[in-house]
Each structure stands twice: as structure tokens, then as C-alpha cells.
Amino acid sequence: MKTILSAGAALLALAAAPAWAQGPVSGTLTNAQTGTALPGATVLLLDQPSLGTTTDASGAFTLPAVPGGAHTLQIRFVGFETISQPLQGQAGPQQLAPLALRTARNLTPEAVVTATRANERTATTYQNVSREQLQARNFGQDLPYLLDQTPSVVTTSDAGTGVGYTALRIRGTDGTRINVTLNGVPVNEAESHGVFFVDLPDLASSIQSIQVQRGAGPSTNGAGPSGPA
Incomplete structure (x- = not known):
């Protein structure tokens, strides 16, 4: 009887081995x-x-x-x-x-970027600043300092270096009344209506062109009513 029990235990152990096999x-x-x-x-x-x-x-x-x-x-x-x-x-x-x-290939619909800009048929005083002009002035300073040679634009800097908290005025209008858009999307802060260029570091390296409008222009986005850049 003892021999039979021992053999049964051995068979049970062998049957359980594959279930616990892992590596x-x-x-x-x-x-x-x-x-x-x-x-x-x-x-x-x-x-x-x-x-x-x-x-x-x-x-x-x-x-x-x-x-x-x-x-x-x-x-x-x-x-x-x-x-x-x-x-x-x-x-x-x-x-x-x-x-x-392998790299996945996804076919996406066409992306169209539109923005409201003045042209020769618009009754608005404006100036276009090209990428080449921006890069010639770009020494790491914030965007307002790259536009300081634009007519009617005055720039200020808290630190005096053009980096950090900088601002601009157009025809005496402060930043809370200047509508700033990127590809037609307003970036004015919703509460103060100002634009904090310190939050947009090295923006000039990614810009193709800038249009500065002086006076009431065609822009319809954002909080500021005039002078969109």
C-alpha cells in the first residue's frame, strides 16, 4: 500500500510540472x-x-x-x-x-493655415517684416526688440537687455490693446489682454514673416481692437 501511494505522488508531481514551467x-x-x-x-x-x-x-x-x-x-x-x-x-x-x-504611414487630410492680413487693397497702414530681416536682427532677444525699427513701434524691457519681460507699443497703444495672432490664432492673455513674450522663447527662429498693422486693421481675433502684429 505504501508503494502504491508513493508512485501516485510521483505521477502527480510529473503532471504538475508543465503547468508551472516558465522562463x-x-x-x-x-x-x-x-x-x-x-x-x-x-x-x-x-x-x-x-x-x-x-x-x-x-x-x-x-x-x-x-x-x-x-x-x-x-x-x-x-x-x-x-x-x-x-x-x-x-x-x-x-x-x-x-x-x-516599420514606420507607419497615415494619410491625413490637408492642413490649411489662414490668417487675416492687410494688403494693398486694405485701408490700413502696415509693414511686412520678412524672415531674412528677422534673422539679421535676431541675437536671442524677445520679439518686441526685433520690431523696434518698425515705424511707430516703441519697445521696453524690464531688465534692459531685451530678454525676459519685454513689451511694445504701437502709436502709443500699450500691449493690452494690441491684438497679437500666430497663424490667425490669438495669443493675448484672456484676463489681462496682454501678451507675455517671455512665454514664447526664440519665437523668431520659427517665424516666416510678421505683419505690423498701425491703427484699426482687419483683424477680428483676440482682445485688442487695433495694431495686430
């Missing part, structure tokens, strides 16, 4: 087009989403304890196509073949 799964991830590593990609098992990880700076990843049996490994990264492939868990470490993601 780490490692691999590497690269960009299919360039061959460079993709750090920060998400790696997980679809049937066990809590068992996931991310790739390190070299594109390597390790799932520490993958249970035995069939699984589906999914890898996704922003801007790349998601891939899924079968994975068979086993006891002991497992090294996957190198993986690669």
Missing part, C-alpha cells in the same frame, strides 16, 4: 528602415497584459517569467506599425530572433 524571454527591437534601436517600445503578451515591459536604450527587452504554453507577443511603438507573433513559453531562458518595426 524568461528576451529579444531586441530595431527600426526596419534604418536598423537603429527603438528604445521605449511596449512589449506584452496579449493573453496576459500585466506581463509586459519596454525596450531599453539598446532596443533590448526581457519578459522575466513567461508561463508555458502558447501566447501571442505584441510589440507597439508610436509612429510604427504594431506587430504580433506567436510565442511558445517554455522552462528556461528563450532568446527570440531580432525583431523590427
Whole structure:
């Protein structure tokens, strides 16, 4: 009787072994087009989403304890196509073949940027400042100081260097009555109606052109009624 019980216990232990079999799964991830590593990609098992990880700076990843049996490994990264492939868990470490993601191609609708600007048919005094003119004056100072040579524009700076809290006046009108828009979008502060150029560092490097209107112009956005830039 004792011998029979011992044999039964041994068979039970052997049957349970596959259920508890697990091991780490490692691999590497690269960009299919360039061959460079993709750090920060998400790696997980679809049937066990809590068992996931991310790739390190070299594109390597390790799932520490993958249970035995069939699984589906999914890898996704922003801007790349998601891939899924079968994975068979086993006891002991497992090294996957190198993986690669292809860049995702998304067709988006046309983007049109519009803005209200004066032209030769508009009864408004204005001046256009080109990108070349801005870059010739751009030494790291805020935008008001790049417009100080524009007629009827007066600039001020709290620190006296043109960096930090700077402001401008157009024909004596202060910043709370000057409508400033970027691509037609008003940037005047909703409560004070002013514009804090200190919050827009190095804006001049991204500007294609600026139009300074003097007097009541065609602008309809923002809080200020006149002098939009």
C-alpha cells in the first residue's frame, strides 16, 4: 500500500510540472528602415497584459517569467506599425530572433493655415517684416526688440537687455490693446489682454514673416481692437 501511494505522488508531481514551467524571454527591437534601436517600445503578451515591459536604450527587452504554453507577443511603438507573433513559453531562458518595426504611414487630410492680413487693397497702414530681416536682427532677444525699427513701434524691457519681460507699443497703444495672432490664432492673455513674450522663447527662429498693422486693421481675433502684429 505504501508503494502504491508513493508512485501516485510521483505521477502527480510529473503532471504538475508543465503547468508551472516558465522562463524568461528576451529579444531586441530595431527600426526596419534604418536598423537603429527603438528604445521605449511596449512589449506584452496579449493573453496576459500585466506581463509586459519596454525596450531599453539598446532596443533590448526581457519578459522575466513567461508561463508555458502558447501566447501571442505584441510589440507597439508610436509612429510604427504594431506587430504580433506567436510565442511558445517554455522552462528556461528563450532568446527570440531580432525583431523590427516599420514606420507607419497615415494619410491625413490637408492642413490649411489662414490668417487675416492687410494688403494693398486694405485701408490700413502696415509693414511686412520678412524672415531674412528677422534673422539679421535676431541675437536671442524677445520679439518686441526685433520690431523696434518698425515705424511707430516703441519697445521696453524690464531688465534692459531685451530678454525676459519685454513689451511694445504701437502709436502709443500699450500691449493690452494690441491684438497679437500666430497663424490667425490669438495669443493675448484672456484676463489681462496682454501678451507675455517671455512665454514664447526664440519665437523668431520659427517665424516666416510678421505683419505690423498701425491703427484699426482687419483683424477680428483676440482682445485688442487695433495694431495686430
